[in-house]
Amino acid sequence: AISSRMKTTDELVADLQNGTAQIIVTNRALHIPGAFGFVLGSEKLLLNVPPTHPLFSHKGGLYFKDIAPYSILLYSLIGDWEEVTSEMLPDTHFIVQEDRENFDSLARLSALPSFATDLSIKHYGTQTDAALIPILDEKATMTYHCYIMNKNKEFFRPFREKFD
Structure with missing residues (x-):
């Protein structure tokens, strides 16, 4: 089994x-x-940014320090990424969602950025108008x-x- x-x-x-x-x-x-x-294999962390957000134009990539001042929508069941986001973004305000369906709806409708990974995109898909911006820090892989x-x-x- x-x-x-x-x-x-x-x-x-x-x-x-x-x-x-x-x-x-x-x-x-x-x-x-x-x-x-x-x-x-490996997994890369990305920031899913709606077009109305100030970080939308940074499509070449961002560092955690660039993200830190903003509120971020966060799905609660992210495994080892929880440790990374807590360590790298200790002062960031996270709006945590425990239900995947609610998280997906809020990510689609909200002006807040959220995290995705190259692997989660394969499973859950992407928002058509949002920018998936790579996080360039070493800890984002x-x-x-x-x-x-x-x-x-x-x-x-x-x-x-x-x-x-």
Whole structure:
């Protein structure tokens, strides 16, 4: 059976080593004794900016410091991006939405910018009139690493080959 849970890195490593998990994915490069790892891919954070917003014209890119003074509409279930946005935008006023449908409606109708990623756009789509502006800071790109115990290496070979 496949299941997905948000856990700390230490909990994920312990689960992998004790056999509770056969495969783990994290946004940190790790050294796990008895396991091998590989890069699954990366995700880039973007700012979804409505045409009436002052940042709309900055289509070449923005830094977190450029975004900091503005209020931002934020979906609550953003995983590891929550840590990044909290660290990089500690004084920014976030208007947090817990329901995805409400968030999407507000993002479409509001004059407030919101975050998107290159991966979320593939799943949820984009607003036709908004600008998707890349965030240029290094922390706006997250690389995902997959780890599997060496004893399971052959079993997961077909999975791994999809990412080579």
